[in-house]
Amino acid sequence: MDHNLLLAGIAKYVNLDAEEQEYLISVLHYKKIKRKQLILEEGDINNKVTFVTSGCLRSYAVDKNGTEHVLQFAPAGWWITDMRSFTTGQPARLNIDAIEDSEYIYIPKANFEELNIRIPKFEHYNRVIGQNALATYQHRQIDNVTLSAMERYANFCQLYPSLIKTLPQKQVASYIGVTPEFLSKMLNTMIVK
Amino acid sequence: MDHNLLLAGIAKYVNLDAEEQEYLISVLHYKKIKRKQLILEEGDINNKVTFVTSGCLRSYAVDKNGTEHVLQFAPAGWWITDMRSFTTGQPARLNIDAIEDSEYIYIPKANFEELNIRIPKFEHYNRVIGQNALATYQHRQIDNVTLSAMERYANFCQLYPSLIKTLPQKQVASYIGVTPEFLSKMLNTMIVK
């Protein structure tokens, strides 16, 4: 089973020795899922962390009108979690599903905690990528109240050039916080200008 | 100088021994600031982490019209940082200032990194509070696209009951993402209903 992408991702931050790697690998679980299949449903407890090895997952919330709002896309090499549910044990507000046929690794919460305690380098890795994620969310929040829909779209294109090519437009619309109708109109009237 | 609030905050998560505490305390810096004084200005490098011991700080970004948008309030016991500037060394997008006369502790980045390496328990603490902050930002993002201004206001009241009493209304408006005029109208027409 393929955990090389995960090990490579960790190796960018810390050097695990052979024993540590072996222990890490021993707690990994491997899964394949089909397009549209859910791995977390609103109301469930998100008691694992998920690392995508191929394909693309996404997390999203559903509002009272039934409209989906994408929080995150996770292509290969990314983690995806409902962090509040994971840390507090509360029911998830997010759904996580596959945008295309995908493969992922997950680590159950108990193992994740033990890894952090027994391998300080692993905790270091998690502290640092956590800080990076926090930085991203802080600035996304600011972008959302500070920029127009067009500017947020331009931002997205710059930040995720590979995703723009593969994602259906309506998913992008949902991520940047507009309706698919408005994004379509925005992009097509822009060409004229 | 008063670092008891900081030690108490850390003690909720990990037990530092006397030597570790001493080392931590040795890298702390103490400051007092007046209302409206800036401790971080957009464009600066945010090369320290800041822990509030009294009063209240806030981080905010300014848009191209000059309007301020509050990202975070930090009353006593809270950390406040432009996390992207801190982790990457890029110029800050955020400003941080004092809403009222305040006192805070800061740790320079180099010391912060060394603390994390030399005291694994300190890194554990940071990993866990980082996860909590991440959880908060994930759900704030969802709230912002999912809820009306009124619902976001109700949310804020529930989440920060102490802040609601002390903060000027316009600061709350800026945090929930509406103009002060609209918040005023919303609250006053609501009473009638």
Next chain:
DNA sequence: TATTTCTCTTAATCTACATTAAGTTTTCAT
């Protein structure tokens, strides 16, 4: 390959919230 199911487009209408402006009240610094 057919057919069902998504996805994208266009256009008319609608609405939550912004903007502008001006007056009033509260707070702050001297």
Next chain:
DNA sequence: ATGAAAACTTAATGTAGATTAAGAGAAATA
């Protein structure tokens, strides 16, 4: 205490983006 500066209110008008609807193109599954 007193004047200046913030903070709050009210109201008229403006707008980015939502909603609704319906047709056309693309793609998934049988």
